[in-house]
Amino acid sequence: MEQVLQIIGIEQYIYLSVILFCIGVFGILYRRNAIVMFMSIEIMLNAANLLLVAFSNYHEDAQGQVFVFFTMAVAAAEVAIGLAILVAIYRHIGSIDIDKLKNLKG
Amino acid sequence: MIEILFYILSALTLGSAFMTVISKNPIHSAIWLVVSFFSIAGHYALFNSQFLAMVHIIVYSGAIMILMLFTIMLMNLNISNEISKPMITKIIAVVCFGLVGLVLISSLAQTAPVVDAYAATGKDYQSIEVLGKILLNEFTVPFEMAAILLLMAMIGAVLISKKDKTTT
Numbered sequence: 215m216e217q218v219l220q221i222i223g224i225e226q227y228i229y230l231s232v233i234l235f236c237i238g239v240f241g242i243l244y245r246r247n248a249i250v251m252f253m254s255i256e257i258m259l260n261a262a263n264l265l266l267v268a269f270s271n272y273h274e275d276a277q278g279q280v281f282v283f284f285t286m287a288v289a290a291a292e293v294a295i296g297l298a299i300l301v302a303i304y305r306h307i308g309s310i311d312i313d314k315l316k317n318l319k320g
Numbered sequence: 321m322i323e324i325l326f327y328i329l330s331a332l333t334l335g336s337a338f339m340t341v342i343s344k345n346p347i348h349s350a351i352w353l354v355v356s357f358f359s360i361a362g363h364y365a366l367f368n369s370q371f372l373a374m375v376h377i378i379v380y381s382g383a384i385m386i387l388m389l390f391t392i393m394l395m396n397l398n399i400s401n402e403i404s405k406p407m408i409t410k411i412i413a414v415v416c417f418g419l420v421g422l423v424l425i426s427s428l429a430q431t432a433p434v435v436d437a438y439a440a441t442g443k444d445y446q447s448i449e450v451l452g453k454i455l456l457n458e459f460t461v462p463f464e465m466a467a468i469l470l471l472m473a474m475i476g477a478v479l480i481s482k483k484d485k486t487t488t
Contacts, residue, residue, distance in 0.1 A: 217440045218368070221326075222323060225429070230330050236424070237417075238337075239416065243409070244409075245405075247397075249391065256384065267372060271446070274445050275445065276446055279371070283372070283451075284462060288466075290379055290470065293384050294474065294477045295480070297387055299480055301481045302480050
């Protein structure tokens with residue numbers, strides 16, 4: 215069975231991950247809705263995961279995939295806590311527009 | 321064949337990720353994000369790493385997206401009343417997108433590889449059996465720590481989102 219990296223090459227995966235990461239950065243800067251910013255963070259995490267799996271295949275080493283597994287656990291914890299905080303904010307302010315969260319500005 | 325599949329999956333990943341960012345309605349963003357996650361799981365399946373493909377679909381498309389859709393519907397955000405950012409912020413966002421991409425691509429494209437060339441040895445390194453042995457032999461302590469982290473996250477989420485009786 216032929217491996218996918220023999221046909222495509224690691225460079226294509228590097229470019230794909232970089233562009234996916236940049237879309238995540240763009241989403242963080244472009245939107246004001248806090249939930250969509252969370253989704254952008256998920257996109258950035260997925261770009262890093264994809265590159266970890268690609269290099270794990272390149273070196274034929276399973277440790278990269280183990281780290282992807284841990285990243286998924288951390289991402290699940292992060293989303294649970296973050297959405298709980300957003301619900302609490304929505305209950306207090308009535309909106310999750312990040313431009314309204316400036317009580318600390320003084 | 322694999323090449324065509326790779327390009328279709330890549331176009332699907334990038335396009336749906338971009339639609340996630342620019343959709344006005346948060347529910348549409350969530351649906352596009354599900355498409356993006358499924359195509360990334362397709363990339364993992366293309367790498368022949370079955371365990372990660374399955375776990376990715378279960379965790380991201382199953383758990384995380386349900387949580388996000390539930391929160392969106394709880395907050396009644398499906399009417400898109402979001403005021404968009406001023407024009408100067410949008411221009412700066414596009415410029416930052418281009419600059420980050422340019423810097424990362426140009427720096428990563430110029431690096432010399434540590435391993436000279438990729439050569440498939442046919443060794444089994446990513447079946448569920450091998451991954452389970454590595455996870456429970458070399459990475460036992462981080463594995464247990466991940467369990468404690470998830471427990472803490474669960475307790476914290478319940479505590480934070482609980483109704484505060486003193487203020488209401």
